[in-house]
Amino acid sequence: MIYTCTLNPSLDYFLEVNDFQLGQLNRMKTDKKMPGGKGVNVSRVLRRLGAQSVALGFIGGFTGDFIRRQLISENIDTDFVEVDGDTRINVKIKSREETEINGLAPAITDEQVDELLLKLNRLNDRDILVLSGSVPETLSADIYKQMMQQIKDQNVKVIVDTSGPALREAVAARPFLIKPNQSELGGLFNTDISSIEEAVIYAKKLIDEGAENVIVSMGGKGSLLVNRETAVYAEAPRGEVKNSVGAGDSLVGGFLFEYARNGDYIEAFRYGTASGSATAFSVDLCSKEDTEALLPKVKIHQI
Ligand SMILES: Nc1ncnc2c1ncn2[C@@H]1O[C@H](COP(=O)(O)OP(=O)(O)O)[C@@H](O)[C@H]1O
Numbered sequence: 596m597i598y599t600c601t602l603n604p605s606l607d608y609f610l611e612v613n614d615f616q617l618g619q620l621n622r623m624k625t626d627k628k629m630p631g632g633k634g635v636n637v638s639r640v641l642r643r644l645g646a647q648s649v650a651l652g653f654i655g656g657f658t659g660d661f662i663r664r665q666l667i668s669e670n671i672d673t674d675f676v677e678v679d680g681d682t683r684i685n686v687k688i689k690s691r692e693e694t695e696i697n698g699l700a701p702a703i704t705d706e707q708v709d710e711l712l713l714k715l716n717r718l719n720d721r722d723i724l725v726l727s728g729s730v731p732e733t734l735s736a737d738i739y740k741q742m743m744q745q746i747k748d749q750n751v752k753v754i755v756d757t758s759g760p761a762l763r764e765a766v767a768a769r770p771f772l773i774k775p776n777q778s779e780l781g782g783l784f785n786t787d788i789s790s791i792e793e794a795v796i797y798a799k800k801l802i803d804e805g806a807e808n809v810i811v812s813m814g815g816k817g818s819l820l821v822n823r824e825t826a827v828y829a830e831a832p833r834g835e836v837k838n839s840v841g842a843g844d845s846l847v848g849g850f851l852f853e854y855a856r857n858g859d860y861i862e863a864f865r866y867g868t869a870s871g872s873a874t875a876f877s878v879d880l881c882s883k884e885d886t887e888a889l890l891p892k893v894k895i896h897q898i
């Protein structure tokens with residue numbers, strides 16, 4: 596089974612404004628509320644591609660209820676820990692440019708953390724655990740590392756998609772895969788990464804620090820997969836971008852879907868890149884049909 600864990604899920608509030616003006620009254624053209632947060636999106640992508648998963652993490656309040664109800668309506672299994680405050684609302688403004696304002700997490704108690712950790716005891720070597728998204732302010736930045744250390748004898752494959760100190764700590768616990776985007780990778784080394792060659796250099800440093808596979812997503816430029824044996828670049832297909840929120844989560848979900856199906860890294864990487872692009876070219880997350888139509892357009896280059 597695939598388990599996704601979102602410590603900091605969100606109700607994503609998408610709104611479209613013609614010619615957004617800072618400091619002025621703007622009126623919306625359209626709006627939409629969606630369940631969000633990185634692991635939640637991975638679960639939704641997996642479902643759309645045809646794979647089951649269980650969504651773990653913390654939810655609370657009316658926004659948490661919304662997320663749970665939406666996931667259940669999409670036939671996704673949920674096993675969240677309830678917290679007292681409201682799950683955050685993340686605002687996604689689409690105008691000439693995309694602007695995002697991500698909210699603050701509700702407080703989470705030590706007992707609630709223990710409740711979540713207890714759920715990990717049931718995982719075994721046939722399971723995959725996706726630890727995705729930011730860490731709530733009230734939790735320790737090394738929580739992903741702690742979770743991985745707790746289950747290290749259960750031989751679960753762990754994927755980590757986060758940034759900053761939480762990612763750096765988690766890398767030391769030897770995840771199967773991490774997926775920083777270009778700026779998150781640069782952020783780890785206090786540098787700006789501007790080319791594929793530079794991204795490979797820094798991805799290799801993360802392999803040396805403990806990650807087994809590193810996928811660096813680079814928006815419209817595509818993505819990179821680096822491990823001890825290989826370094827490959829996938830050129831993303833071109834198309835009209837409708838909404839790039841969730842593109843990175845779709846890359847992770849698509850990779851995982853194909854990897855769980857056939858165990859081939861390169862084909863999984865191609866599928867993930869196509870899923871990311873299919874999401875960027877759609878209003879909601881990728882569909883299986885759109886993803887598979889893009890597969891032949893993802894060009895893989897050995898580096
Ligand atoms: N403008 C775009 N055109 C084509 N594909 C895109 C575009 N933006 C994102 N993608 C696809 O989605 C993947 C993840 O996007 P990215 O923006 O790098 O992730 P994140 O959301 O984590 O920052 C990319 O590797 C690419 O395959």
Ligand SMILES: O=P(O)(O)OC[C@H]1O[C@](O)(COP(=O)(O)O)[C@@H](O)[C@@H]1O
Binds near residue numbers: 605727843
């Ligand atoms: O936990 P974070 O880093 O604040 O990110 C949460 C946000 O990222 C998303 O999961 C989208 O992530 P990606 O665009 O990186 O795929 C949104 O649904 C959510 O609002």
